Amino acid sequence: MGRYVLRRLLQLVPVFLGTTFLIYWLVWKLPGDPFVGKCGERQCPDAYIALMRERYHLDEPLVVQYLRYLGDLVTGDFGQTFRGLDVGDLIGAAYPNTIRLAVVALLIEAVIGLAAGILTGLRGRGFLDNLVLVSTLFLISLPVFVTGFALQILFGFELGWIKPVVSKSPAPWADLIVPGFVLGSLSMAYVTRLTRASIAENRRADYVRTAIAKGQPGSRVVGVHLLRNSAIPVLTYLGTDIGALMGGAIVTEGVFDIKGIGNLVYDGILGKDGVVVTGVVTLLVLVYLLSNLLVDLLYAVIDPRIRYD
Structure with a gap:
């Protein structure tokens, strides 16, 4: 395991150098004088x-x-902005809000998506399965900003159940539930469909039929055999989605006025402040790389057949 981790860490170095150089080149080669x-x-x-x-x-x-x-x-x-502000300080002030928002979105998509996918995958065709498929297709079809504005108007302005904007920093966890749902809604639909397909496929596998034939309880067949083998593609998606949630929070943070990384990048793009954009995107690259490494290491925990030599 130690040699595998070291090899994977060494593999991250050229990937990091290549991606950060490409980002740097794209940002600073934009036409016009900043x-x-x-x-x-x-x-x-x-x-x-x-x-x-x-x-x-x-x-x-x-x-x-x-x-x-x-x-x-x-x-x-991370350098200084054109106004003389330290980019590291700006990221340090904005990043906690984005992390909280991404954690809430990840929990929502994991809990609801896995529960809906497992339930429909085990039950098979029926009213519930059709309802979940239609609901997920509806979420996939809606742009994130449409979902955000709709929930903001309904729960914020019409019903008054939530605060329409989250301007505090750091933002309270309770105020991030609806923005987190908006941010994770698309991924939640994909997790549901991916889990449902994986469960439905593995239900017909030989090892499941063997476990049932040996007389093992249904809870053990589902919890130990079926779910662990079906979780690998879902875990892969969730692991890579962490960076996507942080990078894709620009729209959600804009709708709910959350002072996070998304707003910081947006302001940097509008002001042509390449130092801010480069610093934030470089940080997101690190999050992507480390989350993928963590997912690779968790494979052996979920599936004991996987071994790292």
């Missing part, structure tokens, strides 16, 4: 633009800029 328009209605002096380009090393080759950025990143320095 310092144009920073002086309000009047045009910025050429001396100011030259000074800012020198301060942020934009007058150097892109590879040299990236290596400088990577060296600062190793020491925990």
Whole structure:
């Protein structure tokens, strides 16, 4: 196991370097000068633009800029915005809200999606199965911002059950339930369908029939044999979805005015502040890589047939 973990960690290094360089290149190669328009209605002096380009090393080759950025990143320095604010401090203030929102969304999609998928997968065709399939198809068809605005209007403005906006930082857990449902609604539908298909397929497997023929209780057949073998594709999806939830929170955070990573990236894009965008996306890359590593290690825990040599 130790050698496997070390090998996987070494494999993450070229992936991290490749993705972060691509991100850096895409952000800083956008057409237009990021310092144009920073002086309000009047045009910025050429001396100011030259000074800012020198301060942020934009007058150097892109590879040299990236290596400088990577060296600062190793020491925990995400750089400074064009307004002189520390990007690490901005991320530190916004990230707790996004983490809370992503955790709530992950719990909702895992609990509801797994429960609905297991129930319909075990029961087979029927009214409940058709109801779940139609409901998940409905959620998949709706854009996230439509679901967000609909629930905000219904539960926030019409019924008054929730706060229409979540402006506190850090946001209370209770105020993130509806935004978490909105963020995780699409993934919840996919988890439900994936679990249902996996359970339905494994119900007809030889090892399930053998366990039943040996007289094992139904709860043990389902809980030990069927669910553990059916959980691997679902676990893979949930593990990779952690980073997607954090990166895809821009719309949800915008609808409910949550001061998180999504708002930070959105403001950075509007202000053409590449330092903010690069720092946040680099952090999301790390989350993706580590969550995938964790999923790979959990495979052996769920399925004892999997061994890492």
